[in-house]
Amino acid sequence: MSEQNIQILETLLILVLYTVVFFVIKNIVNNTLKKAQLQRARRKLIIKAIHLFLSIALVVLLAGIWGLEQKEIAVFASTIMTVLGIAFFAQWSLLSNVTSSLILFFNHPLKMGDTIKILDKEYPIEGEIAELTYFFVYIKTKNGEIITVPNSLIFQKSVSIIEAQEEKVIE
Structure with missing residues (x-):
């Protein structure tokens, strides 16, 4: 061979x-x-x-x-x-x-469905996490707007979890 x-x-x-x-x-x-x-x-x-x-x-x-x-x-x-x-x-x-x-x-309690507030003096953002991706977190506001926030910004800013969604196993 x-x-x-x-x-x-x-x-x-x-x-x-x-x-x-x-x-x-x-x-x-x-x-x-x-x-x-x-x-x-x-x-x-x-x-x-x-x-x-x-x-x-x-x-x-x-x-x-x-x-x-x-x-x-x-x-x-x-x-x-x-x-x-x-x-x-x-x-x-x-x-x-x-x-x-x-x-x-791996190290943050955020999950889809949580209502959060990003604590920023100039541009506070409040809403429900609609989706978590590799690049962005999509937040749906009370007005129905979808705001894309870079993951690095969430990592750098303080985030308040207003209402945590109970985690359910989806098969």
């Missing part, structure tokens, strides 16, 4: 293993989070994050199989870490909104 045939076989094996591992982890995480009674939207976000990390691992493994040297793989990994580091400190970038959404998701 030639070296290229071995690489193709290893690639196919890694892709099959990746698929199996992803679906096993997805089912385990989904079942665990259902027992913890998290909303479906939050479960989906966690599964997307797991998919991202598994995909990065897949790219690194495939790069190793196809002959990239450890130095080149290390450059790739350090580039990803640099981008994440910049995202934590760059307040107005799109990356800061994505990282803020992850921090808000």
